[in-house]
Amino acid sequence: MTIENELIRLSVDDFPPRNKPLIAKYLRSFAFPVLSKLSPFNISKTGSYLEGNKNSILQKYGADAEKDITSVLTKLNTLRKEILSNAPFRELISDNVDVQIWNKLLEDYSDEDGKRPTWMFTNWLYCECYIHRRLFEAFETSIYLKTYDPFYEQKMKGLVSCEDAMKILGQFLINYFNKSEVEIKNLREDLPKIIKCALWGNRCDLSQTGGDAIAQTESPLKLVDSLQDLMLVDESSKAVDFLCNSLSITNDDKILDIILDNAGYELFTDLCLADYLVTYKFVNIVRFHGKAIPWFVSDVTNQDFITTIDYIANKSTCEGLKELGKRWESYMKSGQWKFECEQFWTLPFHFGQIKLLDIELYNKLSQSLLIISKGDLNYRKLVGDVFWEPTVPFSQAVGNFKPSKLIALRTLKSDITCGLPEGLAESISKNDPDWLKIGKYAVIHVDGI
Numbered sequence: 001m002t003i004e005n006e007l008i009r010l011s012v013d014d015f016p017p018r019n020k021p022l023i024a025k026y027l028r029s030f031a032f033p034v035l036s037k038l039s040p041f042n043i044s045k046t047g048s049y050l051e052g053n054k055n056s057i058l059q060k061y062g063a064d065a066e067k068d069i070t071s072v073l074t075k076l077n078t079l080r081k082e083i084l085s086n087a088p089f090r091e092l093i094s095d096n097v098d099v100q101i102w103n104k105l106l107e108d109y110s111d112e113d114g115k116r117p118t119w120m121f122t123n124w125l126y127c128e129c130y131i132h133r134r135l136f137e138a139f140e141t142s143i144y145l146k147t148y149d150p151f152y153e154q155k156m157k158g159l160v161s162c163e164d165a166m167k168i169l170g171q172f173l174i175n176y177f178n179k180s181e182v183e184i185k186n187l188r189e190d191l192p193k194i195i196k197c198a199l200w201g202n203r204c205d206l207s208q209t210g211g212d213a214i215a216q217t218e219s220p221l222k223l224v225d226s227l228q229d230l231m232l233v234d235e236s237s238k239a240v241d242f243l244c245n246s247l248s249i250t251n252d253d254k255i256l257d258i259i260l261d262n263a264g265y266e267l268f269t270d271l272c273l274a275d276y277l278v279t280y281k282f283v284n285i286v287r288f289h290g291k292a293i294p295w296f297v298s299d300v301t302n303q304d305f306i307t308t309i310d311y312i313a314n315k316s317t318c319e320g321l322k323e324l325g326k327r328w329e330s331y332m333k334s335g336q337w338k339f340e341c342e343q344f345w346t347l348p349f350h351f352g353q354i355k356l357l358d359i360e361l362y363n364k365l366s367q368s369l370l371i372i373s374k375g376d377l378n379y380r381k382l383v384g385d386v387f388w389e390p391t392v393p394f395s396q397a398v399g400n401f402k403p404s405k406l407i408a409l410r411t412l413k414s415d416i417t418c419g420l421p422e423g424l425a426e427s428i429s430k431n432d433p434d435w436l437k438i439g440k441y442a443v444i445h446v447d448g449i
């Protein structure tokens with residue numbers, strides 16, 4: 001029996017139970033193919049990338065780094081085998097500050113006899129985060145590659161490959177920003193478009209392609225119109241009303257928190273949205289929350305954030321984009337924009353647990369005028385990674401994560417849904433069986449607004 005068949009043998013040929021956190025053992029849940037196919041594929045691709053870049057790594061770190069490459073490859077291979085044979089989890093072994101938390105959690109998930117959890121039978125959010133944490137461990141336990149991000153180059157390639165679309169959106173914004181006066185009715189009309197550019201930017205996610213760039217060549221603004229029918233829930237008008245009302249608040253500490261997702265084109269669209277909101281004084285301060293370690297292949301790290309702004313400001317091929325990038329550099333310099341990467345975002349917890357597990361972060365988010373959560377994984381974390389009945393209201397699924405007003409911008413790449421109108425999930429799935437997996441559809445949900 002092949003090891004992949006071993007996972008099938010252990011699986012249950014059914015959909016996961018409703019209103020419970022996902023578990024990979026259900027063959028008809030997206031968690032099963034992610035565990036058995038996508039994750040092993042991403043791990044192999046990371047190894048191939050490392051092998052392909054051996055010469056440049058040795059050039060940079062010296063000949064001794066070869067031992068590191070060999071040891072990382074062995075660790076990646078071991079991880080892949082552990083997944084495919086449903087082996088028990090092991091403790092993390094690095095000296096990073098988060099290791100204690102991970103190892104304590106492993107203990108909590110182990111049974112009374114100390115039997116450790118396995119991939120097929122454990123809370124899927126925990127499993128999937130553990131995979132990405134172990135991927136990073138392979139690097140951080142080396143000597144020269146401790147902080148090496150094996151996805152960095154692909155993330156930057158992803159950004160550059162979308163330059164045509166970025167030029168269109170960038171030029172649109174620069175023309176806008178250069179007008180001496182913009183009327184509130186124009187803001188009302190255009191703000192939903194900028195929000196939706198950031199929404200559809202979430203389709204560009206390298207974790208689905210093993211790191212291969214997804215080029216975005218069409219006009220993002222035209223795309224927003226043409227994709228409108230694929231929006232299953234669109235509460236952007238509530239968000240816009242809320243933001244327009246905030247224009248009458250004149251204090252200068254109106255904070256926007258954006259919980260970021262992917263680097264590349266998606267980050268570009270997030271920065272555009274943030275610039276628009278700051279320029280017209282909907283908010284004064286933007287805190288971007290990224291990841292402290294490489295995460296789910298394409299999530300934004302500090303390095304991605306800085307080099308993206310630098311690329312747009314100094315290396316892009318269009319003057320409009322450069323002008324935009326210079327504005328972003330000045331926001332960073334003045335402190336009006338901040339990049340933060342709290343540990344919580346790379347732990348396997350859902351957002352309903354922040355208050356209990358990281359009160360400092362919860363209090364920080366409570367200062368916010370508005371929180372924008374980007375992407376699919378953040379959405380799963382928002383709603384507890386529970387396989388809700390699709391009609392369960394978003395605000396109920398979010399549970400006790402209520403530090404401030406919230407907007408979720410998400411293209412659907414996993415089978416977690418909520419807040420859908422009666423019968424919609426059933427009718428789409430009849431005609432489009434893969435509707436939950438490929439980022440084709442999207443939702444904008446709000447809470448507290």
Ligand SMILES: O=P(O)(O)OC[C@@]1(O)O[C@H](CO)[C@@H](O)[C@@H]1O
Nearest residue numbers: 205207261375376377378413414
């Ligand atoms: O959060 P993103 O970037 O929108 O999507 C990430 C994601 O699609 O990648 C995983 C597959 O590896 C899914 O479980 C997950 O939700």
